[in-house]
Amino acid sequence: MADEQAGGQPEPAGSELAGNPTVLVVDDDASNLASIQKIFQRDGMRVLTADSARTALDLARSHRVQVVLTDLMMPGTSGIELMRALKQVSPDTEVVMMTAYGTVETAVQAMREGAYDFVEKPLKRMTIIKSVRKAAERQSLVAENRSLKQEIKLLTRREIVGSSPALRRVLDVATQAAPSSATVLVLGESGTGKELLARYIHERSTRARGPFVAVNCAAIPESILEAELFGHERGAFTGALTRREGRFARAGGGSLFLDEIGELSPAVQVKLLRVLQEGEYEPVGGDTQRADVRVVAATNKDLRAEVSAGRFREDLFYRLNVIAITAPPLRARREDIPLLVDHFLGVYCAKNNRSRLEAPREVLARLLDYPWPGNVRELENVVERAVVLCRGDRLSVDDLPDAVRDVAEATPSTLTFSVGTPLDEVERRLIRETLRYAHGDKSLAAQLLGISTRTIYRKLGELEGGASPPAGSTGS
Template structure:
């Protein structure tokens, strides 16, 4: 009943000039207050006064109102845990007040009381969101118990909401960084997100490929749909086909019931296929059909339309896999419509302080510790490290350091010994004699960059600000090991 709130202020029977309609003044709380504030609403003063005395004896804070209009004013301006209201009041009924309260302050619990109890009225009240429905004449212990339980329910719901918010905050993964190589990836992902194109996310393990996939999903037209992630390498080959496409009852030995696959679960959303290079030839064929025809067949079932967007990821060189005959060429080109390469941490070292700060704050809060500072020596050590495990390794190192740290500053001694003993990952400066031909300088820079990126030409092109085709052209016929 949407217009109830406005109607409450317009009805003439709620704008009486009687001082009783203004609500009684708030009385001081006795010592030992339990933190419960109850608002009593009834047009009969004797009932209000009796209930007020009862709740004061129970060390509760009591507010009163003699009509719905002033009850709403109290709710808007004060912190109220429970409203105890009469059902039958002149003008606006208790049920209408209940509806208005749930629109203004949904978290407030409402207990209705009436001398005209009926099953129909109780059911209606519960459907509208009332916590309880009690009949007059009221019994002191009954009404106190009902109000206490309503307040406890409200407290538990509030704690539950707070806990969910905190869990969401602690588990929320963010893309953090400002390095040029990282910004380029985000720009490409942002442009690709609103489209319907299939995206292939490349990069080493631990670089955040799934985070990039989620970033694309959350900025796509399918953001309200599910994001379903599948690690193709973690599921045994013998059941991967069933996991992806589902099966009908009796499709194979042990299939005692119909089961939806990940494609069905991702309907209207995004399906993230991690480690796509691990797919068997049989599953590759079925995936190719999905990408070409937009349909698939569950094991033992009929053709189903696939309403999903696919984002795939791999740390393998898929083109090399194609050349080796382990990955279908036609599937590779279907997947590689838009390619995004997540840069390794060594290629975005300037982002390490940002990531350290983020993970220190995250794990300090998760472990109930005060926010830690980071010593300069510790940060320098992390800046110099090669991070073969990339951002995932950095996160694990910070979590360990935060847990084991005994002071208010994360020191160099809190870092793993292996990190302290590792060689510096800082790239060596290149020097050229005056008069070195520009072509030779370009070639040397390209080769050194490829060493830094472990042969990843796509990443090297991003770092140098040139196209991958340019790298291939410059290296054509050149020994890249020299």
């Protein structure tokens, strides 16, 4: 028997209000079922009734039910078994158990398994109304919390935006590499989206259902990085009070992204090499374990130069460098800037509860002219700042940082050379003019010229017979 007092058609998702919940009453006793139905109807609730677990599950599938009030002891399927099945069909639905004297202990066990409350028979009108109302309030809060978390996840989910040839070439390689088990090395300047590329590869791999675990090797102190990556046993060192699994274990069945791989100490480099060669590792103070992960590494350093300088193992470099992908700097994909601006406006207008803003032509012109030494990350920060400071429904040039707003004043001059000008003279003038435009910042000048900082020092040394690269700078 099923009596749908709320109406004959399934109700659309989200139509129920916490103050007027839909309650499903389940009891094999027809008189008890009718009595409870009247109590809830008089209190203004929507009521569905079922005399068996099977009918109750069918109603839960076709209606948005906030609370199920079910008898604990029923022939065939018990109230606890029904609750377990309901949680599979409708995880947010709260369950209140009706129990007779002598089965309270079983009802308590049901609460341990997920029931919200239990009420004892003979039922009292105010008791069941109060219990079901509170269960409905909890269900509403849980559902709202889950919805908000999903909205935040969608807002904060980062994605690769753009259609420039430079970006398409990189994504083509990443798409081809993704289904394989090969280790991937993602190269590129800071802020170019190396982690986004790593996630892109993971999501298109055979390990997409597994976890994606990211580790910034430069952000973890060298003294604890080994234990953080490989885990440790209790008592392995002072302060190791409990056993802890490392990032390799957490990434089991998925992908491990090692950012700033060039910052690894020699000792950790050796252990990582063993993982890549043998597929196994040893937690600090523990026994050998198998590593079921796909490694994607990233760096903004020139690892070949690091190998030449003796700071990075050559054998590890070749193990990592099976497939190398270079994330293009923003200056190499300027045609993507309007798309990125539009994307970030959508994200940060929603995040700051603002109506959608527009970026007029004069704003886009400044953004297109700026050299973006911080790449996409810097552009994102600039757009977020502009959204917060904008007072109208369109961005203005005044909403931009000084460096971006005044870019027109710093636009580099155009160089012209007569046919037959010696190449070293062209190189000298080009480097000097770029340095003037970059206000003497050799790192920025190197980025604009598409060369490394070490190379610009070497060129200056060759052209002017003096300067040499500072210790620790990288080259190409």
